[in-house]
Amino acid sequence: MTRTQRPVRIWLVGFGMVGRWLASALDAQAERIATRYGRAVTVVGVGNARDGFIYHPDGLDLGSTLAAASAGRPITDQPAARVWPNAIDGLRATEADLLVEVTASPAAHGEPGVTHMREALQRAIPVVTSNKWPVALHGAELSALAERHGVAFRAESTVMSGTPVLSTLTEGLAGTAPSALRGVLNATANLVLSQMANGLSYEQALAEAQRAGLAERDPAADVEGHDTVAKVMILSALVFGRQLSREQVTRHGITEVTARQVRQAASAGGRLRHLATLAFSGPDGTGTVTARVQPEVVPAGDPLAGIDGVTNAVVCQAGPVGAVTIIGPGAGPELAGQGVLSDIIAITNAQPAVS
Ligand SMILES: NC(=O)C1=CN([C@@H]2O[C@H](COP(=O)(O)OP(=O)(O)OC[C@H]3O[C@@H](n4cnc5c(N)ncnc54)[C@H](OP(=O)(O)O)[C@@H]3O)[C@@H](O)[C@H]2O)C=CC1
Numbered sequence: 001m002t003r004t005q006r007p008v009r010i011w012l013v014g015f016g017m018v019g020r021w022l023a024s025a026l027d028a029q030a031e032r033i034a035t036r037y038g039r040a041v042t043v044v045g046v047g048n049a050r051d052g053f054i055y056h057p058d059g060l061d062l063g064s065t066l067a068a069a070s071a072g073r074p075i076t077d078q079p080a081a082r083v084w085p086n087a088i089d090g091l092r093a094t095e096a097d098l099l100v101e102v103t104a105s106p107a108a109h110g111e112p113g114v115t116h117m118r119e120a121l122q123r124a125i126p127v128v129t130s131n132k133w134p135v136a137l138h139g140a141e142l143s144a145l146a147e148r149h150g151v152a153f154r155a156e157s158t159v160m161s162g163t164p165v166l167s168t169l170t171e172g173l174a175g176t177a178p179s180a181l182r183g184v185l186n187a188t189a190n191l192v193l194s195q196m197a198n199g200l201s202y203e204q205a206l207a208e209a210q211r212a213g214l215a216e217r218d219p220a221a222d223v224e225g226h227d228t229v230a231k232v233m234i235l236s237a238l239v240f241g242r243q244l245s246r247e248q249v250t251r252h253g254i255t256e257v258t259a260r261q262v263r264q265a266a267s268a269g270g271r272l273r274h275l276a277t278l279a280f281s282g283p284d285g286t287g288t289v290t291a292r293v294q295p296e297v298v299p300a301g302d303p304l305a306g307i308d309g310v311t312n313a314v315v316c317q318a319g320p321v322g323a324v325t326i327i328g329p330g331a332g333p334e335l336a337g338q339g340v341l342s343d344i345i346a347i348t349n350a351q352p353a354v355s
């Protein structure tokens with residue numbers, strides 16, 4: 001019997017920095033991915049807010065779609081592509097094997113991301129996302145929906161972008177009993193505090209983070225701690241299985257931290273860090289929760305004291321292993337795109353490659 005390799009057909013919803021980085025990587029690396037991982041990946045649908053959603057069942061020309069977006073032209077002019085005015089209508093009318101959801105969806109409700117992800121999961125189509133608030137607000141529900149339909153729901157790049165935190169904690173440490181974690185989870189805030197320790201003003205340091213493309217569109221999300229709150233909620237939902245509300249996470253930003261406080265911490269041998277803490281009094285996310293994001297002095301010798309600049313880290317307590325520390329770059333569009341790419345490959349590796 002002849003067995004044919006099935007292509008993986010992707011809907012890519014969100015065509016901003018992360019979506020475009022991913023599209024270029026899939027275009028440039030198509031051959032390498034097919035050779036190395038044994039699957040041809042084809043993007044059949046692309047959506048953004050401005051133009052709507054385009055679809056071609058045999059795959060869109062990514063080079064031409066990227067060229068249109070970069071030139072500020074509508075993505076809807078692709079030859080033979082069908083067009084819908086918005087992504088959800090396009091998703092409902094078409095077929096794919098995987099949804100990549102990389103829109104920006106605000107903290108107030110996580111939309112349109114939540115609706116896009118529910119649409120796919122309810123149809124037993126796996127989802128990969130870098131979109132933080134849908135996962136922060138509804139991570140437990142979306143994971144349960146995926147499990148009910150027997151498909152994957154992966155969100156690696158929502159926490160520390162391309163550094164594999166979620167897969168390490170959920171897959172690498174599968175079978176352990178995680179009880180608590182502490183972390184430095186926002187690259188912008190950490191770069192600001194690190195550069196203040198090096199003598200820059202708060203404003204100079206924040207401008208550097210913005211120039212490096214690390215900060216959110218509204219950098220208040222970084223320096224006031226909202227982005228880290230989202231990451232704490234994601235870790236709670238996906239690692240501990242406990243959905244938190246925003247109100248359950250105490251939050252203090254770094255906007256009132258002074259250069260004097262930063263220097264004082266350093267001269268005492270420690271470091272001022274914007275620290276995330278998540279702990280449960282019972283096993284597997286049960287019992288009373290302690291969840292906070294705030295500036296704290298970390299003593300010398302603590303693994304988080306040496307985490308400077310755009311580097312981020314998580315220290316997780318998981319019995320019987322003990323403290324496991326994951327350190328790596330925390331942000332940047334190419335890193336978020338890479339986290340999405342690794343999730344796509346993880347999903348395709350787990351699927352039968354032939355039919
Ligand atoms: N950049 C980074 O370093 C990281 C980003 N993330 C997260 O990844 C996601 C994408 O980030 P990034 O690419 O930087 O963000 P951008 O703001 O560059 O892009 C967002 C994309 O979402 C699209 N979009 C918004 N609303 C809708 C809608 N209703 N329907 C379809 N598309 C929509 C926008 O459309 P249009 O182009 O028309 O405006 C745009 O293409 C965000 O949730 C972000 O928080 C996570 C980790 C790191």
Ligand SMILES: N[C@@H](CC=O)C(=O)O
Nearest residue numbers: 186187188214216331
């Ligand atoms: N703005 C965020 C981007 C990644 O999540 C950060 O600075 O960490």
